[in-house]
Amino acid sequence: MNPTGSVSRPRWLTVVGVLGVVAVGFTVWLGLWITPPDAVQGNLARLVYVHPAIATVALYWAGGVAVAASLFYLWPRTRTFFWDRLAVSAVEVGAVFAALTCVTGSIWGRPAWGVWWAWDARLTSTALLLLLELGYLALRRVPTDPAVRARRSAVAALLIAVDVPIVHFSVDWWQTLHQGGTVLDPGFHLHIHGSMAWTFLLGFIAFSLIFVWLLGVRYRVEVLSDQVGDQEMDVSLAERWSEGTELVGAAASSPVPAAPPGGAPTMVDQ
Amino acid sequence: MWRDAMLVAGKDLRIEARSRVALWQVVPFAVLVLVLVAFAIGPDTGPMRQAAPGVFWIAVLFSTVLTVQRSVAIESGEGTRDGLRLSGIDPGGIFLGKAAAVGLQLLVLQLVLWAGVTIFFNVRVHVVWLAVVTSLLATVGLACAGVLYGALSAGLRVRDTLLPILVLPVLAPVLLAGSKAWQAALNGNASSGTGWLRILIPFAVIYLVIGIVLYGPLQEAA
Numbered sequence: 001m002n003p004t005g006s007v008s009r010p011r012w013l014t015v016v017g018v019l020g021v022v023a024v025g026f027t028v029w030l031g032l033w034i035t036p037p038d039a040v041q042g043n044l045a046r047l048v049y050v051h052p053a054i055a056t057v058a059l060y061w062a063g064g065v066a067v068a069a070s071l072f073y074l075w076p077r078t079r080t081f082f083w084d085r086l087a088v089s090a091v092e093v094g095a096v097f098a099a100l101t102c103v104t105g106s107i108w109g110r111p112a113w114g115v116w117w118a119w120d121a122r123l124t125s126t127a128l129l130l131l132l133e134l135g136y137l138a139l140r141r142v143p144t145d146p147a148v149r150a151r152r153s154a155v156a157a158l159l160i161a162v163d164v165p166i167v168h169f170s171v172d173w174w175q176t177l178h179q180g181g182t183v184l185d186p187g188f189h190l191h192i193h194g195s196m197a198w199t200f201l202l203g204f205i206a207f208s209l210i211f212v213w214l215l216g217v218r219y220r221v222e223v224l225s226d227q228v229g230d231q232e233m234d235v236s237l238a239e240r241w242s243e244g245t246e247l248v249g250a251a252a253s254s255p256v257p258a259a260p261p262g263g264a265p266t267m268v269d270q
Numbered sequence: 271m272w273r274d275a276m277l278v279a280g281k282d283l284r285i286e287a288r289s290r291v292a293l294w295q296v297v298p299f300a301v302l303v304l305v306l307v308a309f310a311i312g313p314d315t316g317p318m319r320q321a322a323p324g325v326f327w328i329a330v331l332f333s334t335v336l337t338v339q340r341s342v343a344i345e346s347g348e349g350t351r352d353g354l355r356l357s358g359i360d361p362g363g364i365f366l367g368k369a370a371a372v373g374l375q376l377l378v379l380q381l382v383l384w385a386g387v388t389i390f391f392n393v394r395v396h397v398v399w400l401a402v403v404t405s406l407l408a409t410v411g412l413a414c415a416g417v418l419y420g421a422l423s424a425g426l427r428v429r430d431t432l433l434p435i436l437v438l439p440v441l442a443p444v445l446l447a448g449s450k451a452w453q454a455a456l457n458g459n460a461s462s463g464t465g466w467l468r469i470l471i472p473f474a475v476i477y478l479v480i481g482i483v484l485y486g487p488l489q490e491a492a
Contacts, residue, residue: 074487131439138435142426152422155484156436159418162476163440170443170469174450 013216020209027206030199038196044111051104053203055126057211058101062094063161065215070157073150081226084150087157088140089218093211095133101126121172128167132160146226271363271482278359278367283374285344292375296336297382303329304386315392322391323452326383327445330412333379334441335434337372338416342424342433351424351489361486365417369481373413380405396458404451404463407470408444414477415440421488443469 031049038045069087072078105123106116117123136156140149286292307325311317345351354364384401387393395401419437423429447469454463 128439128442131435135436135439138432139422142428142432144426151487151490155488156422158484159422159440159480162480163443166443166469166473166476167439170446173465173469174446 009220010216013213013220016209016216017213020206020213023202023206023209027199027203030195030202035195035199041112044108047104047108049199049203050207051101051108052200053207054097054104055101056204057207058094058097058126059129061208061211062090062097063164065090066094066157067161070154070161073154074158081146081150084146084153085219085222085226086215088137088153089215089222091133091136091140091157092218093214095130095137096214097207097211098126098130098133102130119174121168121174124171124174125164125168128171129160129164132163136160271360271366274359274363275366275370278354278364279370279374280367282341282344282368282371286340286371286375291340292337292379296333296340296375297379299336300329300333300379300383301386303332304383304390308390318391319393319456322387322393323449323456324445325391326380326387326452327408327448329383329386330376330380330408330448331438331441331445334372334376334412334416335437337375337379338420338437339430339433341368341372341417342420342429345424355489361489362482364489365414365421365481365485368420369410369413369417369478372417373409376409376412377405380409393456395452395455397455397460397463400460400463401452401455403467404448404455404470407467407474408448410474411444411470411477412441414474414481415444418477418481418484418488421485443473447473 027049031046035046035049037043066087069083069090073080073083073087102123105126109118109123110116136153139156140153142149304325307321307328308318311321345354384395388395416437419433419440423432423436426432447466451463451466451470454460454466
């Protein structure tokens with residue numbers, strides 16, 4: 001058995017990764033040096049090149065992949081571990097992006113609103129989404145049979161997907177201070193033009209590429225860790241077998257002539 | 271399915287009536303939450319009254335976790351789940367029965383807590399029907415979501431620590447809507463409270479339906 005060569009890193013993944021990193025680099029360069037400061041917000045508005053893009057990845061790309069993959073796993077005709085691994089990869093990468101959404105939002109909120117955190121609808125529902133995803137990952141880490149784990153995880157992902165709209169709707173009703181004169185105002189798109197518009201668009205492409213890359217890498221880690229688990233099982237089985245044969249062999253070739261007939265099996269049992 | 275549900279609920283409640291875990295552990299715990307939060311807020315009646323609805327629902331949420339853990343623990347004895355599965359009882363019926371038993375215990379608990387906030391937090395519910403309807407709807411949602419997540423964590427060694435992190439974020443809308451509706455009921459402002467029922471109704475219905483559909487597959491997975 002070849003311990004390392006069975007899953008090679010696919011070439012397209014490396015290409016996507018390099019493209020993503022280069023695109024993020026360009027976004028940073030354009031966003032910090034080339035684009036002009038915003039008329040109202042000044043340099044603060046530069047966060048608009050990363051924050052909405054990261055939030056989009058966290059909510060729609062990661063959420064969409066996780067839900068679709070979980071549905072495909074639960075559907076008996078398409079039930080393979082591919083979908084299970086894809087779902088957990090999407091949730092884990094999504095959790096990273098949800099955390100980044102909260103962090104970048106906070107960085108913007110401190111100078112704009114004067115507070116690191118406001119109990120605003122979007123912030124609160126994103127934070128709850130992150131907590132729900134952490135719960136999913138906690139469930140995932142519990143050691144149990146892979147098929148059991150996969151089915152439970154798929155159900156948990158669907159329950160989260162059902163809960164997120166309710167959470168969003170209720171929090172929306174509870175408190176909405178977010179809009180009104182912020183850079184995320186729907187009217188924003190009317191004001192954006194020139195280099196700002198291009199940088200804004202590039203940010204979306206860059207973080208989407210990074211998402212695909214991380215998803216691929218995380219999927220590969222999942223495959224490799226499953227393989228390691230299988231191999232460890234094979235190795236320990238082989239060890240038990242060889243211990244057994246050694247003991248039997250030792251008992252059979254024992255120089256003591258008066259060994260009781262039941263001796264060897266008792267030793268094997270130990 | 272309904273007959274099965276009655277059987278399972280009867281079984282759970284009978285076990286509860288004999289063991290008295292809810293009575294001697296969950297109810298005192300919920301009252302303890304009230305007292306501890308009162309210590310944290312301080313003796314001023316103003317902040318106390320404002321916090322009362324939220325504290326009431328926080329106590330209900332924490333007690334939901336305990337009640338669900340107890341409900342799962344009943345089935346965790348040797349081969350109990352297999353026995354239940356092999357008995358030919360409809361999985362949807364098992365779900366409904368367990369949820370009904372949990373819900374009934376939560377309703378009794380809320381009566382005690384109602385008295386608790388009235389005494390400790392010095393508040394009075396002015397719109398009684400709104401508070402009652404809120405509690406009933408919220409209880410259906412809490413019991414269904416709780417039992418569903420209980421099934422998700424059943425049979426795992428770490429289920430006691432896993433369940434709160436799984437279920438509490440899910441129950442956040444109930445906390446939000448319940449607190450707001452209760453606030454309206456305390457202030458005697460029924461019209462501002464009824465809107466929040468529109469969150470509790472879909473929450474209860476969605477988790478009821480999902481529970482009936484998904485409890486079977488989850489049981490097989492366990």
